Amino acid sequence: QKRTLLSSAPTGTQQLAEPLRKPRSSAPRTDAARSAQDVSDGARGRRGEFGHGGRGAVPSGGRPRPPDNAVQDEHGKHLLLAVPKKGRMFDKISKMLRGAGFDYKRPERLDIAHCKDLPISIVFLPAADIAVYVADGNVDLGITGEDIIAESGSDVNMLMELGFGECRLSVQAPVGEITDMRQLAGKRIVTSFPNLTKSFFAKYEDGTPTKVKCISGSVEAACGLGLADGIVDLVETGTTMRAAGLEEVATVLKTQCVLIANPHSQTTAKRELIEVVRRRIAGYLTASRYVMVTYNVHRAALAQAVQITPGKRSPSIIPLEEANWVAVSALVATDRCATIMDELERIGATDILTTALHSSRMGD
Numbered sequence: 001q002k003r004t005l006l007s008s009a010p011t012g013t014q015q016l017a018e019p020l021r022k023p024r025s026s027a028p029r030t031d032a033a034r035s036a037q038d039v040s041d042g043a044r045g046r047r048g049e050f051g052h053g054g055r056g057a058v059p060s061g062g063r064p065r066p067p068d069n070a071v072q073d074e075h076g077k078h079l080l081l082a083v084p085k086k087g088r089m090f091d092k093i094s095k096m097l098r099g100a101g102f103d104y105k106r107p108e109r110l111d112i113a114h115c116k117d118l119p120i121s122i123v124f125l126p127a128a129d130i131a132v133y134v135a136d137g138n139v140d141l142g143i144t145g146e147d148i149i150a151e152s153g154s155d156v157n158m159l160m161e162l163g164f165g166e167c168r169l170s171v172q173a174p175v176g177e178i179t180d181m182r183q184l185a186g187k188r189i190v191t192s193f194p195n196l197t198k199s200f201f202a203k204y205e206d207g208t209p210t211k212v213k214c215i216s217g218s219v220e221a222a223c224g225l226g227l228a229d230g231i232v233d234l235v236e237t238g239t240t241m242r243a244a245g246l247e248e249v250a251t252v253l254k255t256q257c258v259l260i261a262n263p264h265s266q267t268t269a270k271r272e273l274i275e276v277v278r279r280r281i282a283g284y285l286t287a288s289r290y291v292m293v294t295y296n297v298h299r300a301a302l303a304q305a306v307q308i309t310p311g312k313r314s315p316s317i318i319p320l321e322e323a324n325w326v327a328v329s330a331l332v333a334t335d336r337c338a339t340i341m342d343e344l345e346r347i348g349a350t351d352i353l354t355t356a357l358h359s360s361r362m363g364d
Helices: 031-037 090-099 127-136 146-152 194-202 239-243 271-289 299-308 334-346
Strands: 046-049 055-058 079-084 112-114 120-125 141-145 157-161 167-174 188-191 211-214 230-235 246-255 257-261 290-298 316-319 325-333 350-356
Touching: 079 090, 079 127, 079 271, 090 271, 120 127, 127 141, 127 146, 127 257, 141 146, 146 194, 146 246, 146 257, 157 271, 188 194, 194 211, 194 230, 194 246, 230 246, 239 246, 257 271, 271 290, 290 299, 290 334, 299 325, 299 334, 325 334, 334 350
Parallel strands: 079 120, 079 141, 188 211, 188 230
Antiparallel strands: 046 055, 112 120, 141 257, 157 257, 167 230, 167 246, 290 325, 290 350, 316 325
16 A cells, blocks of 8 residues: 555544555554654645745645644644655755754655654655645645745735745746737746736636646756747746746736744744744854854054945954054954955955854844
8 A cells, every 4th residue: 555645533643644654564663654644534635826936735634733742832732843754855855953942853755854853844745745735734834935825815914034055036038039918918827826927817808718737847848849938937146047948028027935933823822832943044044145254453453444444333353462563353244354354464464364153143
């Protein structure tokens, strides 16, 4: 028998796992295996098709319940955070979570992992389904793209933009063939975002509806194969688009990865834990954007030095034993670090060092 994503009854636990065969052995199971096995007999889920993530089963009710040995807070509450199980954002999100202090180990071939020091479980799901899971209350928090949220029409609260996975959903057509959106309205359009596409083209139609066909992959090949007059697809660098002989005609929306929450979860006892998650992620993202620069400079050049390194609020200045010399520490943007070091050296600063930041708490 193959096991797929399963939903729990109130006393059971949902397994979120890659399909795998049921073990033949009758040996006693671990708590994690027992937790993954407990399921609701009636919850078969419904099929959804949202954005570039393709299709995935969405549970019709219930939510995962952590095993008895998972960390709980003083009220017995447990938070579920959904993240993409694979794809271009998987590595960045995993690095961010670990950098933010979420210490977890994902069991082999299972799609759920429990944090060691927080009452939080990380649930690995198809990116296209995460917004629906969060909106339905199957999980409390999720990380996914704004394009996915808009395509699914899910009612969620956006807690913060994460600043990566930035791209745009755009209308594309063969180079030189289309100069106005009205030329494509009413024609054949292939996309992985049917709802957004229909809504966008409706503004340009003159009575003839646009023929929107949804496919889950290799959208850029549709025009070359004669399947479409244009496409609507995500563009990051434009390399794939240009290789397919396409160009952008219009932008449907700009998108990036965001942290979202179920509106109801924020009104319960979980809101404090949700804020802990938000602050940890914000602290890591802030730390990744800055480095600490320290240097020694003569007081005669201090005013210039402070202009070069004003810091996030102000630089820290400490007198040295050597007369008229001070040590300065300040945060500088990572992408300007080399330029700032050059400028400090030019005004006579010495012993210039930079230190990477692992995490932070700066009131973000």
